[in-house]
């Protein structure tokens with residue numbers, strides 16, 4: 001099992017299965033840029049489910065223990081359940097998926113039956129107007145809440161991801177905390193990141209994780225929880241009164257590159273060793289050129305063993321302006 005040049009093992013893989021989405025979140029796929037004319041990947045360029053399964057197995061052979069299916073919006077890819085069923089066959093794999101929740105009420109049961117272990121739902125506000133403005137396709141918040149209930153009803157543990165943008169939804173922190181306290185669903189606040197170049201990111205838009213913790217703690221007292229494993233990106237806190245846990249992901253204000261064990265595979269089969277990488281390694285070409293399983297595993301190991309990325313620790317105003325790939329392409 002290869003370590004990278006900074007001694008980090010390969011443990012997590014995020015697989016984007018489409019670059020398309022039914023939302024146009026302002027911090028991810030702003031409508032002005034990703035409107036109708038945006039060039040999404042042609043179908044033939046996407047990895048097939050067979051190719052994804054082969055690659056997933058080759059990553060597991062290199063040490064991956066956890067796979068997260070993402071996108072774009074993964075539930076818009078046709079027959080996603082059959083991909084989950086294929087991946088669920090891989091021994092001892094922690095298999096999860098991140099979704100905007102729009103199609104979750106309809107799909108939760110099938111996903112669970114296919115072998116999905118857990119689900120993360122992105123939900124940035126409980127306020128219907130603010131939520132519609134953030135997804136920018138006028139999608140009502142209640143349907144995402146119904147999706148969360150359907151997932152829980154199907155037996156899937158749920159995490160809820162919130163991205164805060166200063167002045168847009170940062171007044172809703174306590175409402176979210178209040179709503180999810182005691183439900184067993186873990187609420188996680190993610191700092192708004194300078195991924196891609198279309199969202200016009202500015203440091204002033206970021207709501208620091210420390211501010212989220214102090215806001216919640218002042219109303220519902222919190223205490224820290226020890227990390228469950230190396231590379232856990234969320235810092236965990238629990239309610240002192242036993243009403244559950246929250247997490248904060250301080251990727252901007254407290255970067256965690258030193259423990260980053262994550263690789264990302266784009267929908268067209270490019271391997272990225274950092275969320276902020278500019279260039280990916282074309283694994284689809286390796287697969288379609290007829291590589292054996294051993295050759296595929298070695299190709300992945302070779303990329304990982306050369307890895308030196310630690311973008312977030314080096315971030316400055318100058319690096320934030322460099323060209324980068326979009327979140328909707330790489331999947332977060």
Ligand SMILES: C[S@@+](CC[C@H](N)C(=O)[O-])C[C@H]1O[C@@H](n2cnc3c(N)ncnc32)[C@H](O)[C@@H]1O
Pocket residue numbers: 021027028070071072073074098099100120121122161162163190191192193194195199327328331332
């Ligand atoms: C790119 S989305 C893909 C999966 C799915 N469409 C969803 O929204 O959950 C994955 C995660 O990235 C988050 N995200 C997107 N753009 C972001 C940004 N600029 N900074 C921080 N998180 C971001 C989303 O909120 C979501 O939780």
Ligand code: SF4
Pocket residue numbers: 021022023024025028029071072073100122327328
């Ligand atoms: S965050 Fe998810 S739901 Fe929102 S535009 Fe990006 S991919 Fe779509």
